[in-house]
Amino acid sequence: MGMLAMAEGFGRAIEEAETSDDLREAISEITTKLGFDYFALTHHVDVERVPHASMRLHNYPENWVDYFDGNRLAVSDPVHRASHVTSVGFTWRELPQLIAMTPSDRMILALAREEGLGEGFTVPAHVPGEARGSCSFACPTGRPLPTHILPLAQLAGAFAFEGARRMWRSRTLGPPPHPVVTDRQRDCLIWVARGKTDWEISRIIGISPQTVVRHIKQARERYGVEKRTSLLIRTLFDGTISFTDIFRR
Amino acid sequence: MLHIFEGGGRLAEDAVLAAMFEARKRVFVDLLGWDVPVLAGRFEVDQFDDVHARYLVLTDRQGSHLGSARLLDTRRPHILGALYPELCEEEVPSGTGIAEITRFCLDRRLRAPERLIVRNQLVSALVDHALGAGIHLYTGVAEMGWLQQILSFGWVCRPLGLPRPIDGTLLGALAIDIARDTPSLLARAGIYQPPVAVIEERRRAA
Numbered sequence: 325m326g327m328l329a330m331a332e333g334f335g336r337a338i339e340e341a342e343t344s345d346d347l348r349e350a351i352s353e354i355t356t357k358l359g360f361d362y363f364a365l366t367h368h369v370d371v372e373r374v375p376h377a378s379m380r381l382h383n384y385p386e387n388w389v390d391y392f393d394g395n396r397l398a399v400s401d402p403v404h405r406a407s408h409v410t411s412v413g414f415t416w417r418e419l420p421q422l423i424a425m426t427p428s429d430r431m432i433l434a435l436a437r438e439e440g441l442g443e444g445f446t447v448p449a450h451v452p453g454e455a456r457g458s459c460s461f462a463c464p465t466g467r468p469l470p471t472h473i474l475p476l477a478q479l480a481g482a483f484a485f486e487g488a489r490r491m492w493r494s495r496t497l498g499p500p501p502h503p504v505v506t507d508r509q510r511d512c513l514i515w516v517a518r519g520k521t522d523w524e525i526s527r528i529i530g531i532s533p534q535t536v537v538r539h540i541k542q543a544r545e546r547y548g549v550e551k552r553t554s555l556l557i558r559t560l561f562d563g564t565i566s567f568t569d570i571f572r573r
Numbered sequence: 574m575l576h577i578f579e580g581g582g583r584l585a586e587d588a589v590l591a592a593m594f595e596a597r598k599r600v601f602v603d604l605l606g607w608d609v610p611v612l613a614g615r616f617e618v619d620q621f622d623d624v625h626a627r628y629l630v631l632t633d634r635q636g637s638h639l640g641s642a643r644l645l646d647t648r649r650p651h652i653l654g655a656l657y658p659e660l661c662e663e664e665v666p667s668g669t670g671i672a673e674i675t676r677f678c679l680d681r682r683l684r685a686p687e688r689l690i691v692r693n694q695l696v697s698a699l700v701d702h703a704l705g706a707g708i709h710l711y712t713g714v715a716e717m718g719w720l721q722q723i724l725s726f727g728w729v730c731r732p733l734g735l736p737r738p739i740d741g742t743l744l745g746a747l748a749i750d751i752a753r754d755t756p757s758l759l760a761r762a763g764i765y766q767p768p769v770a771v772i773e774e775r776r777r778a779a
Contacts, residue, residue, distance in 0.1 A: 326662060327662070327735050328662040328663070328732065328733070328734055328735065331731075331732050331735070332731060332732075335731055335732075411716070411717055411718025411719075411721075412717050412718070412742075412743045413717070413743075448718075449721050450718065450721060450722075451721060451722060451725045452685065452688070452689060452692075452722065453685070453686075453689055475735040475736050475737070476735060478717065478736055478743070479732050479735065479736065479745070482717070482720050482721050482724060483724065485721065486721065486724040486725060489725065490727070490762070493762075493763075494761075507686075510684075510686070514684075563685060564685070564686075565685060566684075566685040568685070569684050569685055
């Protein structure tokens with residue numbers, strides 16, 4: 325079968341899935357056809373803390389998943405971090421070219437290998453206004469990556485992520501998966517991110533310093549966080565503000 | 574406000590078009606670093622911006638550019654057919670009722686939430702335009718990061734071949750089926766937001 329016909333077949337299988345079990349089954353099958361054993365499709369958030377705000381679908385070894393969740397690795401996982409700096413699929417061997425690897429990053433990869441996850445390929449998935457995510461395919465430890473198939477895996481990852489996203493959206497429905505701030509609160513946040521003081525912000529946007537403080541406080545309350553830094557991180561992460569907003573012009 | 578230009582764009586004659594070519598320069602040349610021609614240091618205009626091109630341009634009330642897209646007739650030279658036929662595993666889709674979406678451009682001045690609104694309006698306008706103009710298939714070349722977004726619009730979208738690394742980016746060719754139910758598919762994905770006012774500025778080809 326030609327690669328394009330395979331890609332079309334994958335697309336149909338994902339489209340036809342009605343439940344998340346169907347979808348998991350369909351993606352498992354695609355994973356096998358691509359020459360991998362494992363897949364993990366996820367939003368990059370701490371699943372232990374916000375179980376419903378994110379989606380995750382995988383067939384990784386259970387031991388590894390327990391360890392991963394137990395240690396709150398989702399947000400610091402080197403694979404996830406690398407997928408925030410590129411829009412193109414990458415092999416795990418390429419990680420050091422994408423991000424500065426710390427000793428704990430190397431330890432995570434070594435532990436994963438011990439649990440049976442060897443080489444892998446990750447397709448970053450970024451839908452503006454939503455948490456970033458990715459779809460990874462992996463081989464059991466000791467087996468080489470099916471390199472020739474990576475362009476197809478790239479497409480499969482993108483379609484699989486969208487399939488899961490569609491299902492997850494229709495289940496969570498209605499309001500977006502993160503708190504919504506007002507335009508004014510957002511303006512203040514962007515200036516905070518640019519390093520301005522409350523007084524400076526009040527001059528720039530023409531409101532009183534007390535009002536600036538109130539806007540930021542209300543935005544913190546909507547997110548349920550104590551610190552401005554946490555607020556900035558959360559809003560950058562869920563796409564309420566973007567790096568482009570902060571560094572524009 | 575949506576402006577539709579047919580019969581090509583002569584930028585000297587229309588402020589909306591001129592603003593679009595300037596916005597394209599800011600996005601595709603200044604931001605994305607594409608190696609495409611720039612006219613007078615300000616306007617991004619290429620060989621496909623001829624009398625056969627069609628433009629959908631969104632502006633605010635004052636006529637400032639918000640977003641735009643160019644449609645090329647696939648019976649004539651177009652990007653997939655002329656520049657990247659290798660992205661299609663089979664023949665490049667072309668013919669009556671098939672148009673290529675190119676230069677999908679969201680103004681750089683837009684902030685994240687505005688960008689999403691303008692993007693949704695532009696995608697909705699493209700679908701509505703296709704339904705009115707007898708277009709049943711859109712094709713396009715997309716960089717991989719953009720692909721995830723295109724898929725998230727909810728329309729029926731399929732790859733025409735495997736992505737390939739070209740000039741340092743990974744490009745893929747896509748086809749999007751347009752049918753009566755496409756607006757409702759966009760609506761289900763939360764994307765369908767057609768612009769309120771439509772201004773058709775049909776021009777005769779020279």
